[in-house]
Amino acid sequence: MQTKSKxxxxxxxxxxxxxxxxxxxxxVKQALTxxxxxxxxxxxxxxxxxxxxxxxxxxxxxxxxxxCKWVFRIKxxxxxxVNRFKARLVAKEFH
Numbered sequence: 001m002q003t004k005s006k007x008x009x010x011x012x013x014x015x016x017x018x019x020x021x022x023x024x025x026x027x028v029k030q031a032l033t034x035x036x037x038x039x040x041x042x043x044x045x046x047x048x049x050x051x052x053x054x055x056x057x058x059x060x061x062x063x064x065x066x067x068c069k070w071v072f073r074i075k076x077x078x079x080x081x082v083n084r085f086k087a088r089l090v091a092k093e094f095h
Contacts, residue, residue, distance in 0.1 A: 028041075037072060
């Protein structure tokens with residue numbers, strides 16, 4: 001039996017990022033220029049404060065502080081329109 005691959009006929013593989021209509025920022029500086037993303041950052045920060053996610057305590061001198069970073073996503077509806085902009089503050093615990 002002869003298949004397409006034996007005849008060296010291959011379908012092109014498309015990367016999923018080619019289908020994205022909207023691009024997500026890589027840095028906080030880029031995100032702060034967009035008012036919708038600024039609102040998402042503000043909502044996430046307020047949610048962290050309201051949930052009492054952390055407590056401020058004196059920092060010990062023999063310890064190193066954990067770093068964190070912002071992760072941005074665009075939540076889309078089924079038809080491809082923007083549902084909402086999401087921002088998450090993520091701790092980098094691998095340090």
